[in-house]
Amino acid sequence: MxxxxxxRTVLLQFDPDAHASVFDRIVAIDAGVDEVLSYAGVAVExxxxxxxxxxxxxxxxxxxxxxxxxxxxxxxxxERLLAAATGAFFGPMxxxxxxxxxxxxxxxxxxxxxxxxxMTLKGATALxxxxxxxxxxxxxxxxxxxxxxxxxxxxSLARAEQAAQSIKAAVKQAHVTGVAVGDVQAxxxxxxxxxxxxxxxxxxxxxGVLESTKGLKVAIDLNATPPLGIAGVAATDKATxxxxxxxxxxxxxxxxxMKIHRAAVARLFVANDQLLDATxxxxxxxxxxxxxx
Numbered sequence: 001m002x003x004x005x006x007x008r009t010v011l012l013q014f015d016p017d018a019h020a021s022v023f024d025r026i027v028a029i030d031a032g033v034d035e036v037l038s039y040a041g042v043a044v045e046x047x048x049x050x051x052x053x054x055x056x057x058x059x060x061x062x063x064x065x066x067x068x069x070x071x072x073x074x075x076x077x078x079e080r081l082l083a084a085a086t087g088a089f090f091g092p093m094x095x096x097x098x099x100x101x102x103x104x105x106x107x108x109x110x111x112x113x114x115x116x117x118x119m120t121l122k123g124a125t126a127l128x129x130x131x132x133x134x135x136x137x138x139x140x141x142x143x144x145x146x147x148x149x150x151x152x153x154x155x156s157l158a159r160a161e162q163a164a165q166s167i168k169a170a171v172k173q174a175h176v177t178g179v180a181v182g183d184v185q186a187x188x189x190x191x192x193x194x195x196x197x198x199x200x201x202x203x204x205x206x207x208g209v210l211e212s213t214k215g216l217k218v219a220i221d222l223n224a225t226p227p228l229g230i231a232g233v234a235a236t237d238k239a240t241x242x243x244x245x246x247x248x249x250x251x252x253x254x255x256x257x258m259k260i261h262r263a264a265v266a267r268l269f270v271a272n273d274q275l276l277d278a279t280x281x282x283x284x285x286x287x288x289x290x291x292x293x
Contacts, residue, residue, distance in 0.1 A: 007065040008034040009269050012054055014042045014070045014085070016077040024071040024100070027258070031265035047084035051095075060092035060272070067268035068097040075101040075134035086275065096274035098264055100281070101134070103257065106264065108138035108197075109282040110257035111220050111248070112146070113289055115193050118239070118246045119217045122147035127191045129181065129205065129229065130198030132159045135222060138278040139195050141167045144174035145279065151191070153181040184209055194219045196229030207231040211243040224250035260285040 011033045013020055020038035028036045039050060054066050068085055070078045078101030085097055100106050115121065126143050130136040131152035140152045144167055152167070154160035160178030167176045181187050184205050188194065194216060196204045200223055210219060210232045219242075223229035228249070232242055238252035264281050268274060276284075 007058075007062055010035045010037060010054070010066050011265070011268070012050065012066070012068045013038040014047065014050070014068060014078075014081050015040050015072040016042055016074055016081060017072045021071050024069060027261050028069060028265050031262040033265065033269075042081060044080050044084045047081055048088045051085050051088040055089070055093045055095060063093070063095050063272040064269055066095045066272070067265075068095055069265065069268075070097065070099045070101065072101050075104050077101075092272075095272050096268040096270075096276070098268055098276035098281070100261065100264075103261075104134040104138055105276075105278045105281045106257045106261045107222060107253070108135050108142055108278055109260050109285040110253040111135075111139055111195055111197075111222060112142045112282065113256060113260075113285050114220060114239075114248050114253050115143075115195070115218045116146070117289075119192060121193075123149070124192045125149045125151070125190055126193035126195065127151045127153060127187055129153050129184070129194070129196045130202070131178075132156070132163045133197055133199065136195075136197035137163050137167070139197055140164075140176060141171060141278055142282050143193075144168075144171045144176050145282075147175075148193070149175040149177075151177050151179050151187060153179050153187060156180065185212065188213045188216065190215065192217045194230065196221045196223060198223060198229050200225040201227060203227040203229065203231065205230040210245055210247075213245075216245050218246045218248075220248045220253065222250050222253070256285070259288055263288055 020040040082099045128140045132154040140150045157180035164176040164178035168174045221230040221233040224235045233247045235249035235251045237247045237249040
């Protein structure tokens with residue numbers, strides 16, 4: 001008698017950009033996915049048909065072998081695609097889904113994990129520069145979930161306060177304050193953790209900030225494109241000390257980000273009802289950290 005063939009894993013890659021991300025596809029393959037079906041230029045109105053084409057080919061018990069990854073460069077567009085995808089599920093006819101547009105969730109998780117290696121996050125005070133951007137908001141949310149007091153910074157006080165309120169609504173007992181940063185040095189008073197998560201090529205903390213800030217323990221710059229977000233932190237820094245401060249650059253947290261990305265994609269195929277967002281992806285990262293000890 002012939003053996004029943006193994007059910008192949010299939011990942012649907014939804015990307016709102018003109019070309020589906022080659023990066024995301026390769027990571028999925030490296031995570032062990034058998035087939036990656038990549039769709040580019042995906043609009044909200046396309047999603048229902050694509051999802052139903054996936055979920056109607058397999059019975060409920062087999063749907064854990066199918067999953068959805070939503071990426072691209074536009075995080076807001078990706079969030080709309082995710083809402084459309086989950087809205088197309090019904091009853092047991094659903095598959096696991098993960099959003100990591102522009103690496104927003106895996107990068108934020110890697111940054112918070114890096115900080116946690118060198119300091120106690122609970123009760124600490126953090127300043128997140130570029131805090132209203134996709135990565136900055138997720139860094140602030142994850143830190144708030146660890147009991148950190150977060151100063152979420154933006155050039156616009158109104159936008160910073162709005163983002164802070166959104167995090168407070170999502171995280172119980174979150175201590176998040178929106179601040180407008182004109183003077184970074186003043187905003188860093190009594191801060192132990194500095195994270196720069198602004199747009200590529202935007203300098204947020206000028207020269208002299210690191211050496212003149214007292215009490216700062218960890219500085220993480222998630223911008224790899226010159227000029228860097230924090231002057232004095234190199235993109236390749238990985239637990240590198242500058243002026244007594246442990247520093248990470250974008251490439252320095254990149255290894256952890258990649259491990260989390262691959263592990264999260266693999267986790268999609270454990271069950272058919274998972275939704276991996278920032279907190280779920282961070283939890284996977286913590287598992288990987290614990291396994292190293």
